[in-house]
Amino acid sequence: MAALTEIEAAAPRDRLTRARVLHCGLAGGLVLACIASLQVGATDVTLSTMLAKLVQGEALSQIERVVLFDIRLPRLAMGLLVGAALAVSGAAMQGLFRNPLADPGIVGVGAGAGLGAILAIVLGPLLPVWVIDGVGNQLTPFAAFLGGWGSTILLYKVSTRHGRTSVATMLLAGIALGALAGALSGILVYIADDRQLRDLTFWGLGSLAGASWAKVLSAGPLIVLSIGAALMLGRGLNGLALGEATAAHIGIDVQRMKSIAILAVAGATGAAVAVSGGIGFIGIVVPHLLRLASGPDHRTLLLNSALLGAILLILADVIARVVIAPAELPIGIVTAVLGAPVFLWILLKRRGLVDL
Amino acid sequence: MRTKHDGFAAFLVIWTIMFGTFAALTVSAQQATDTQTPSADVLSIGGSVTEIVAALGQQHRLKARDTTSSYPPDVTNLPDVGYMRSLSPEGVLSVAPSLILSEEGAGPPEALDVIRAADVDFVEVPDALTADGILRKIEIIGAALDVPDRATALAAEVETALSAALADAERPETDRKRVLFVLSTQGGKINASGTGTAADALIRMAGGVNAVSDYEGYKQITDEAVGLAAPDVILMMDRGGDHGVADDELFDMPAVRLTPAAQTRSVLRMDGLLMLGFGPRTAHAIRMLNDALYGQGA
Amino acid sequence: MSLIAEDIRVTYGKREALRGIDLTALPGDVTAIVGPNGSGKSTLLSAITASLPFQGRVGLNGRDIGALKSWELAAQRAVLPQASRLAFPFTALEVVRLGLQSGTAGDKPEVPMQALARVGLAHYANRTFQELSGGEAQRVMLARVLAQVWAPVEGGQPRWLLLDEPVSSLDIAHQLQVMEIARDFARAGGGVIAVMHDLNLTALYADRVAILAEGKRLAFGSPTEVLTDDILSRAYGCALRVSAPPPQGVPYVLPHAAAV
Numbered sequence: 001m002a003a004l005t006e007i008e009a010a011a012p013r014d015r016l017t018r019a020r021v022l023h024c025g026l027a028g029g030l031v032l033a034c035i036a037s038l039q040v041g042a043t044d045v046t047l048s049t050m051l052a053k054l055v056q057g058e059a060l061s062q063i064e065r066v067v068l069f070d071i072r073l074p075r076l077a078m079g080l081l082v083g084a085a086l087a088v089s090g091a092a093m094q095g096l097f098r099n100p101l102a103d104p105g106i107v108g109v110g111a112g113a114g115l116g117a118i119l120a121i122v123l124g125p126l127l128p129v130w131v132i133d134g135v136g137n138q139l140t141p142f143a144a145f146l147g148g149w150g151s152t153i154l155l156y157k158v159s160t161r162h163g164r165t166s167v168a169t170m171l172l173a174g175i176a177l178g179a180l181a182g183a184l185s186g187i188l189v190y191i192a193d194d195r196q197l198r199d200l201t202f203w204g205l206g207s208l209a210g211a212s213w214a215k216v217l218s219a220g221p222l223i224v225l226s227i228g229a230a231l232m233l234g235r236g237l238n239g240l241a242l243g244e245a246t247a248a249h250i251g252i253d254v255q256r257m258k259s260i261a262i263l264a265v266a267g268a269t270g271a272a273v274a275v276s277g278g279i280g281f282i283g284i285v286v287p288h289l290l291r292l293a294s295g296p297d298h299r300t301l302l303l304n305s306a307l308l309g310a311i312l313l314i315l316a317d318v319i320a321r322v323v324i325a326p327a328e329l330p331i332g333i334v335t336a337v338l339g340a341p342v343f344l345w346i347l348l349k350r351r352g353l354v355d356l
Numbered sequence: 357m358r359t360k361h362d363g364f365a366a367f368l369v370i371w372t373i374m375f376g377t378f379a380a381l382t383v384s385a386q387q388a389t390d391t392q393t394p395s396a397d398v399l400s401i402g403g404s405v406t407e408i409v410a411a412l413g414q415q416h417r418l419k420a421r422d423t424t425s426s427y428p429p430d431v432t433n434l435p436d437v438g439y440m441r442s443l444s445p446e447g448v449l450s451v452a453p454s455l456i457l458s459e460e461g462a463g464p465p466e467a468l469d470v471i472r473a474a475d476v477d478f479v480e481v482p483d484a485l486t487a488d489g490i491l492r493k494i495e496i497i498g499a500a501l502d503v504p505d506r507a508t509a510l511a512a513e514v515e516t517a518l519s520a521a522l523a524d525a526e527r528p529e530t531d532r533k534r535v536l537f538v539l540s541t542q543g544g545k546i547n548a549s550g551t552g553t554a555a556d557a558l559i560r561m562a563g564g565v566n567a568v569s570d571y572e573g574y575k576q577i578t579d580e581a582v583g584l585a586a587p588d589v590i591l592m593m594d595r596g597g598d599h600g601v602a603d604d605e606l607f608d609m610p611a612v613r614l615t616p617a618a619q620t621r622s623v624l625r626m627d628g629l630l631m632l633g634f635g636p637r638t639a640h641a642i643r644m645l646n647d648a649l650y651g652q653g654a
Numbered sequence: 655m656s657l658i659a660e661d662i663r664v665t666y667g668k669r670e671a672l673r674g675i676d677l678t679a680l681p682g683d684v685t686a687i688v689g690p691n692g693s694g695k696s697t698l699l700s701a702i703t704a705s706l707p708f709q710g711r712v713g714l715n716g717r718d719i720g721a722l723k724s725w726e727l728a729a730q731r732a733v734l735p736q737a738s739r740l741a742f743p744f745t746a747l748e749v750v751r752l753g754l755q756s757g758t759a760g761d762k763p764e765v766p767m768q769a770l771a772r773v774g775l776a777h778y779a780n781r782t783f784q785e786l787s788g789g790e791a792q793r794v795m796l797a798r799v800l801a802q803v804w805a806p807v808e809g810g811q812p813r814w815l816l817l818d819e820p821v822s823s824l825d826i827a828h829q830l831q832v833m834e835i836a837r838d839f840a841r842a843g844g845g846v847i848a849v850m851h852d853l854n855l856t857a858l859y860a861d862r863v864a865i866l867a868e869g870k871r872l873a874f875g876s877p878t879e880v881l882t883d884d885i886l887s888r889a890y891g892c893a894l895r896v897s898a899p900p901p902q903g904v905p906y907v908l909p910h911a912a913a914v
Contacts, residue, residue, distance in 0.1 A: 241741040
């Protein structure tokens with residue numbers, strides 16, 4: 001027994017405990033980020049003055065109401081949803097592909113959504129008038145979602161034979177599908193007019209500026225559902241780190257887990273990209289930082305990714321809208337500018353451990 | 357854990373630098389907001405709209421502008437709400453306009469919905485590629501600013517100048533030069549104007565022929581098509597910089613080398629807003645281009 | 655209560671890797687599978703662990719493995735693969751915990767440290783897996799497998815260790831250590847099936863030996879019965895002599911003489 005006592009003494013600094021502490025810290029951080037997001041903006045309307053007014057029973061001015069309820073709140077909700085969706089999807093894809101550099105783009109979401117958006121922008125005006133009137137501003141996001149979701153499902157079907165999904169086939173087919181979508185997009189770009197081209201450019205950069213309750217309500221439920229499904233994959237993804245065969249040996253239903261992961265990622269990322277355009281780096285940088293902080297255990301990594309992803313995107317959005325106010329930067333630029341250096345640094349620093 | 361602290365330290369350092377950059381940007385953006393007249397309450401979106409507001413003598417009422425508004429030069433001192441197609445609703449509201457004058461095509465639509473919800477008057481000024489269109493713009497803006505008399509006077513003035521410039525630029529069809537409008541030459545690929553664009557309209561008004569009539573809008577054109585278009589003159593936007601070097605590069609491009617324009621090294625550069633804005637200065641632009649094409653007083 | 659494989663056939667494309675193999679392993683025994691390269695040893699183990707499609711039938715403790723869910727299988731048997739690559743920087747202890755969670759000892763948090771101690775790596779608990787040497791990594795994986803089936807007998811049923819070349823990248827001392835662990839597991843009532851390369855270790859530790867050649871079972875029995883000049887020479891395609899001292903002057907080291 002003496003030997004065992006010694007072992008307990010030398011015992012584990014427990015990364016699991018640290019990850020659980022991080023849950024609380026990040027949840028607190030998220031609350032602060034939300035407050036900051038409601039407090040700061042191009043106008044001098046602030047959350048604190050509005051709350052003071054409400055407490056004293058004064059009515060809010062028209063501008064205050066519009067800024068708070070029609071601009072900052074939907075934007076905050078969208079930032080939260082999109083940030084969490086991108087980060088969780090990144091973590092899930094990295095776990096599924098057993099590669100810390102994987103992102104949802106691998107399963108064709110980006111290419112498909114881009115093609116969908118371009119189709120809607122360029123060919124949308126050719127639709128019958130009643131369709132255009134019916135969907136209104138939602139045509140592009142809707143088409144982007146269909147494109148992203150559809151291409152992922154297509155890839156998944158192509159890569160599944162006899163109930164087994166080959167992750168390697170999916171990767172290769174994804175490259176082919178990406179090239180095809182790129183070529184189709186190129187053709188559409190050629191027939192696009194000047195104004196459509198500009199719309200395309202701004203769609204591609206990604207922004208939360210187009211946030212509206214309509215978008216939050218249409219994308220929100222799917223994102224929440226998908227994140228919820230992804231959060232249950234922790235144990236399975238941990239097992240998968242040992243390889244597919246071993247994961248099965250330790251009792252994981254690998255095929256079921258793959259299906260859930262792919263569907264959840266397609267849903268979350270498809271919806272996120274549809275309402276906000278392409279926002280890079282959250283999906284790769286967030287899980288990486290968290291692995292450095294509290295280890296690769298997916299049971300905690302997924303939830304922490306959701307929290308940190310939401311925090312970072314909300315803060316990036318705050319930066320995007322105050323830096324050159326009254327104009328604003330596309331948020332994709334902010335996340336890329338903040339994310340790219342961190343990402344490069346991680347690669348340099350961890351070169352030995354990033355085992356491809 | 358050592359790596360963890362290193363990780364966060366580096367992350368913080370990089371982030372601090374980024375925040376510094378953003379802060380500097382913010383300060384430079386803020387400086388622009390210092391020169392405001394108290395009575396100003398108009399946000400003008402679109403270069404030609406802003407020009408017309410100024411030509412109506414109402415520049416003192418401008419509170420802010422968009423990125424494309426660069427004339428008269430001192431409007432650039434006003435706060436910039438960004439590019440007209442990607443407006444930020446809160447950014448627009450933050451300059452507290454009571455009237456927004458906008459060229460056609462401002463967006464995104466969600467932003468405009470919110471702005472309208474905040475009880476701000478929003479007047480959309482239709483695009484124009486003709487003399488009549490310019491006059492209509494002046495009329496609409498004059499009405500929105502409640503200076504119809506000034507608008508009538510300006511419209512009359514502009515109309516006279518335009519008809520004179522058009523009449524002077526008119527020439528027999530056989531005598532017209534073929535003009536190729538090149539939007540960009542990025543990566544050795546030429547992006548040229550087809551029909552239906554502001555460039556196409558101006559070229560025709562100034563007594564030239566658009567060398568490309570096979571397609572609409574601005575598109576990349578193949579090297580051989582440039583040769584077939586056989587432009588006598590290449591027209592570009594003036595982006596500053598060393599024109600000598602730029603000309604050498606332009607005429608050295610395989611696509612351009614064989615054109616008549618290259619034989620005579622004929623390239624014209626004009627201010628983009630002056631050429632393509634279709635506002636009060638268009639008569640001037642017509643004369644300038646016509647003079648450059650055919651010589652003074654031709 | 656045993657592990658019974660009947661008429662196992664596996665084809666890779668057109669090649670028949672296994673051509674109808676029977677194998678019965680009893681709890682309390684270490685059952686070794688030996689044979690030359692390409693004889694189908696690892697393929698047989700993969701079939702027994704349901705890792706690849708096969709024809710035939712595998713019964714585990716009286717139930718067909720095809721009818722069991724993967725978590726039900728995981729509660730009854732643990733599998734040590736030949737080589738293990740790990741995708742993320744988990745620590746040794748975290749890897750062992752992965753095994754614990756899938757077994758039935760999940761409510762015993764002390765088990766992973768005990769399993770690491772069993773393979774002599776308790777002091778490396780907080781090292782990341784990628785920092786370990788090949789041999790250390792293999793022993794950590796063994797600890798993970800042990801944690802999964804920590805009690806060799808549970809609810810009156812034996813549990814099984816299925817090991818694919820468990821000593822392939824170990825030095826001789828650790829080879830003996832690992833084989834001792836396997837034998838102890840069997841002596842405590844569990845079942846062990848190990849694919850082996852080393853005939854000496856097989857002779858020392860196995861209770862039953864199956865010799866495979868060209869996808870068929872050449873012999874099956876106790877080491878003394880099957881490790882004979884004739885059978886081994888046929889299996890490996892070269893003249894072999896069992897228990898013959900080597901020529902004079904060349905030193906030789908056999909695990910038989912080691913003191914653990």
